[in-house]
Amino acid sequence: MKISPSLRADFLTYLTGYGLAIVLTGISFAFVFYRLLAPEAVFAVILFLALIQIIVHLRCFLHISLKQSSRSDLQLILFSALIIALMVCGTLIVVLDQKARMM
Amino acid sequence: MTFWHILLGRLTWTSIAFVRTWRDPTISGIIGGGAAAVAVGGAVVVLALLTYLRAWRYLWTEWMTSLDHKKIGIMYMVVAGVMLTRALIEAVVMRTQQAIAINNQGIVAPAHFAELFTTHGTIMIFFVGMPLLIGLMNYVMPLQIGARDVAFPYMNSISLWLTIGGGIMLMASLVIGKFSTGGWSGYPPYTELAFNGGVGPDYWIWSVSLSSLGALMTGINFAVTVYKLRAPGMTWMRLPLFTWTTLCTSILMIFAVPPLTIATLLLAADRYLGMHFFTNDLGGNMMNFVNLFWLFGHPEVYILILPPFGVYSEVVSAYSSKELYGYTSLVIATMAIAILSFTVWLHHFFTMGQSAPINAFFGIATMLIGIPTGVKIYDWIWTMFWGEVRLNTAMLFSIGFMVTFVIGGMSGIILATPPVDYMVHNTLFLIAHFHNMLIPGMLFGVIAGYYYWFPKAFGFRLSETWGRRAFYCWFFGFYLAFMPLYVMGLGGVARRSQELFDPALRPWTLIAEFGALLLLTGLACIFIQLYVSIRERHSTRVPVGDPWDARGLEWSMSAPPPEYNFATIPQVSRRDAFYWRKKYDGAYQPADHYRDIELPKNSMCGILVGMGLTACFFGFVWHIWWLAFLGFAIALGTAITRSFMRDVKRIIPAEEVAAHDRRWLDRAAAARPISRHLELTPENEGLAKWQG
Numbered sequence: 001m002k003i004s005p006s007l008r009a010d011f012l013t014y015l016t017g018y019g020l021a022i023v024l025t026g027i028s029f030a031f032v033f034y035r036l037l038a039p040e041a042v043f044a045v046i047l048f049l050a051l052i053q054i055i056v057h058l059r060c061f062l063h064i065s066l067k068q069s070s071r072s073d074l075q076l077i078l079f080s081a082l083i084i085a086l087m088v089c090g091t092l093i094v095v096l097d098q099k100a101r102m103m
Numbered sequence: 104m105t106f107w108h109i110l111l112g113r114l115t116w117t118s119i120a121f122v123r124t125w126r127d128p129t130i131s132g133i134i135g136g137g138a139a140a141v142a143v144g145g146a147v148v149v150l151a152l153l154t155y156l157r158a159w160r161y162l163w164t165e166w167m168t169s170l171d172h173k174k175i176g177i178m179y180m181v182v183a184g185v186m187l188t189r190a191l192i193e194a195v196v197m198r199t200q201q202a203i204a205i206n207n208q209g210i211v212a213p214a215h216f217a218e219l220f221t222t223h224g225t226i227m228i229f230f231v232g233m234p235l236l237i238g239l240m241n242y243v244m245p246l247q248i249g250a251r252d253v254a255f256p257y258m259n260s261i262s263l264w265l266t267i268g269g270g271i272m273l274m275a276s277l278v279i280g281k282f283s284t285g286g287w288s289g290y291p292p293y294t295e296l297a298f299n300g301g302v303g304p305d306y307w308i309w310s311v312s313l314s315s316l317g318a319l320m321t322g323i324n325f326a327v328t329v330y331k332l333r334a335p336g337m338t339w340m341r342l343p344l345f346t347w348t349t350l351c352t353s354i355l356m357i358f359a360v361p362p363l364t365i366a367t368l369l370l371a372a373d374r375y376l377g378m379h380f381f382t383n384d385l386g387g388n389m390m391n392f393v394n395l396f397w398l399f400g401h402p403e404v405y406i407l408i409l410p411p412f413g414v415y416s417e418v419v420s421a422y423s424s425k426e427l428y429g430y431t432s433l434v435i436a437t438m439a440i441a442i443l444s445f446t447v448w449l450h451h452f453f454t455m456g457q458s459a460p461i462n463a464f465f466g467i468a469t470m471l472i473g474i475p476t477g478v479k480i481y482d483w484i485w486t487m488f489w490g491e492v493r494l495n496t497a498m499l500f501s502i503g504f505m506v507t508f509v510i511g512g513m514s515g516i517i518l519a520t521p522p523v524d525y526m527v528h529n530t531l532f533l534i535a536h537f538h539n540m541l542i543p544g545m546l547f548g549v550i551a552g553y554y555y556w557f558p559k560a561f562g563f564r565l566s567e568t569w570g571r572r573a574f575y576c577w578f579f580g581f582y583l584a585f586m587p588l589y590v591m592g593l594g595g596v597a598r599r600s601q602e603l604f605d606p607a608l609r610p611w612t613l614i615a616e617f618g619a620l621l622l623l624t625g626l627a628c629i630f631i632q633l634y635v636s637i638r639e640r641h642s643t644r645v646p647v648g649d650p651w652d653a654r655g656l657e658w659s660m661s662a663p664p665p666e667y668n669f670a671t672i673p674q675v676s677r678r679d680a681f682y683w684r685k686k687y688d689g690a691y692q693p694a695d696h697y698r699d700i701e702l703p704k705n706s707m708c709g710i711l712v713g714m715g716l717t718a719c720f721f722g723f724v725w726h727i728w729w730l731a732f733l734g735f736a737i738a739l740g741t742a743i744t745r746s747f748m749r750d751v752k753r754i755i756p757a758e759e760v761a762a763h764d765r766r767w768l769d770r771a772a773a774a775r776p777i778s779r780h781l782e783l784t785p786e787n788e789g790l791a792k793w794q795g
Contacts, residue, residue, distance in 0.1 A: 072330070083358045086445045087398055094394050094449060097457045102388050 017060025024053045112726035113302070118280045131212040134196065139278040146274075168705040170256035171666055172241050175263050177560065179238030180553075182267055183231050184630075189274075190226040191626055193219050198584070198619040202612040204602045216601040217284035218303070222273060224287025225307065228403065229314040230270050232541070235549045236410040237262075237321050240349045243556055244325060246657035246664065247343045249334025249673045254327040256703040257745065258320050264713020265317035271717060272310040272724070276303075280725070283307035286599065288396055289370070291381035291389045296374045302724050305374065308367045309720035315364045315399075316716075318406075322356025325349055334656070336675035340434070343655045343679075344427060347434050348413030351441040352406050358445070359402030366395035375723070390455060397448040405444040407541060409437060411548020412479060415501050418551050419483045421653040422498045423490030424779060424794070426679065429482040436475035436482075443472050453524045462521040469519035473512060480505055493779060496570030497551040503578045504543040504551075511539030514589065532592025535585045542581050550577070550629065558650045558789070562662045563640040567783050569632035576625030584618025587611035645789030647771045652779050652791035654682035659690060661767040662789055667700045667755060670764040685793060691771045697761040704753045711741040 003011075028046045031037060037045065058064045064073060116122050124136030153159055166174055196211065197219050203209040211219065245253055253259050276282040283303040285294040289311075294304040329350040333342070342350075370392065372378040379387040420427040427433065449457070449465035483505060492498065514536045518524050527533060550573070558564045591611050596603065603612070636643065648662035656673055659681045671694040677683050684690040715738030722731030776792035777784075 083445055087362065091391070091394055091398065094457055094461065095388065095391050097461055098390050098455065101456050102390065
């Protein structure tokens with residue numbers, strides 16, 4: 001099978017994404033497994049790495065870039081961001097508000 | 104670890120319902136054993152009948168392995184019909200229990216009663232509501248947008264078989280083991296290992312997981328279909344309203360179903376792996392389960408309600424012989440409901456203990472949803488206004504819906520007020536409210552849509568007589584069954600009560616019991632309607648395909664449609680494309696040029712993936728680890744193997760398409776156009792006379 005340059009570029013993107021995803025996940029696990037930091041700090045590190053992971057997935061697997069994003073892609077991303085923000089912020093507000101009851 | 108333990112996990116003799124009944128022959132035990140006997144007997148009769156009729160090959164090649172969205176849609180509806188029958192019978196048993204058990208034990212024991220309300224709720228939401236609507240959407244949406252199939256036909260088949268797998272697990276729980284007693288929402292800590300060590304919660308977790316995986320895939324599938332496969336010229340504001348609601352529902356499924364999958368899987372982690380996500384101790388927080396569950400649960404309500412709103416929009420417009428009033432406002436209202444549905448989940452747990460400002464916020468957000476819904480009701484009323492309204496079965500159900508749904512909406516506004524909710528929380532008032540939304544909102548819509556699109560799918564109309572009988576049973580049955588529940592709920596009767604203690608409640612429980620029986624009669628009427636219609640099919644055939652003088656593209660081909668739907672992909676220039684084509688004589692014209700059509704080949708990969716995962720999850724329930732591993736290996740192996748298959752398409756040659764199209768056009772040319780007031784007579788061959 002002949003491999004065209006675009007296919008090659010695609011393949012490289014996926015491979016980069018895969019590598020980055022594994023490395024980011026590995027670092028998270030390492031922080032927990034080797035107890036590298038205090039629990040609160042570990043939590044912050046994992047959160048940060050997870051956010052980077054999201055960007056890696058969007059860029060490398062879903063091929064969303066800032067340059068060429070078409071309008072419907074942008075709409076979908078904004079909509080997803082809105083819904084996820086609603087769910088995540090809502091959950092944080094609700095659970096933190098009730099935290100005293102689980103103490 | 105004995106051999107038997109490895110082979111059968113925690114399955115023992117006493118897990119089998121018949122053995123339990125033998126050892127405990129009380130009325131409750133006999134009811135349980137009887138239900139198991141019906142499940143086993145039903146399965147045996149169906150298998151024997153299929154063998155006797157030598158229908159296995161036909162069933163396998165034409166249906167089970169089919170990737171045709173139309174057949175998958177029909178299979179969804181059939182599965183839902185079976186599950187609906189079971190869940191409605193369970194409802195009647197529960198009503199009977201409450202009618203009898205006033206200061207006595209009644210007919211079903213407390214744990215059995217708890218199983219009944221859990222399976223009733225789980226089935227009605229996940230295995231009746233969702234499959235009925237996914238079935239309708241599957242059938243109709245691609246036809247409405249001028250597509251030959253959904254975007255991912257193979258994934259569609261996987262979704263179907265995952266749903267069927269969940270249904271099989273629920274049926275299996277009748278015979279082997281017991282289902283959860285934790286209600287359809289399965290709140291921990293009650294469903295945690297410490298309080299509920301049996302297989303019940305595991306059945307619940309894994310059957311719901313199957314259903315939610317299927318629903319997620321369906322959501323992705325339908326959203327991509329509407330985004331990518333619309334016919335040329337079918338711009339957003341030309342989409343039929345049912346397609347709009349399908350799109351919004353799909354988006355809701357994509358975002359709302361994962362929280363459920365996560366919640367059930369985290370609960371499974373608690374139960375299987377010794378985690379503490381939702382336990383009382385070691386940092387667990389069961390309130391987050393409630394939060395996650397309703398992050399799914401509230402949008403789920405709109406997943407169930409929006410597609411019927413689309414059905415009503417189509418049905419009311421077609422049978423009022425008028426363009427849909429306020430199309431734009433209906434689209435905006437649908438979108439508004441879809442987004443608002445993510446801002447109100449907390450109203451399901453006002454009483455859980457968050458501070459008052461949070462409750463107030465969610466109360467107000469909940470009331471806001473009344474606005475777009477109200478807009479819709481007015482739009483449908485204005486659509487009927489001065490239209491030539493034909494009061495057939497579908498219209499009766501639609502009008503019955505409008506009246507009843509408004510009452511349910513009002514009680515919803517009452518419940519949205521947190522102080523009032525504190526008074527009636529977890530009472531029968533709530534039960535009356537959500538049945539008041541779901542029966543007219545969802546079920547009436549599905550029945551109306553079923554009546555409306557049935558001739559398209561099968562080529563003959565449904566019996567009007569039995570349709571009307573079904574309507575009267577459903578409509579009055581609903582009021583009789585649930586209005587007493589409002590009264591009892593306001594009086595403080597808790598939901599899920601196995602026994603009541605106030606003799607003054609007797610009249611209300613008896614009325615509700617009568618209503619439940621009427622609803623069951625309504626379901627029987629639906630089945631009789633199907634039987635009678637099949638028997639009388641020769642006098643109700645509508646081969647030309649437009650029996651209702653309707654407006655959308657789905658009516659522009661023969662009934663039943665060819666497997667490729669459209670001989671040539673239509674060009675759309677306005678909303679209600681088929682109406683304008685009929686007006687300007689563009690309908691029933693041969694195409695200039697026919698092309699080869701590419702369709703997906705049948706595949707048994709969907710059934711293998713679905714049943715593999717079902718076997719895997721069944722193994723999880725019973726701790727039969729070899730089965731779990733084997734099932735998972737089959738599912739994963741099939742998925743990987745399929746991704747390497749290249750020969751998955753087949754070609755229908757242009758000559759065949761042209762010949763089929765020509766036969767249909769000849770049929771249309773020979774048919775006599777009939778006017779709308781004759782559409783229920785045998786003269787109706789599916790060709791409508793132009794009446795403007």
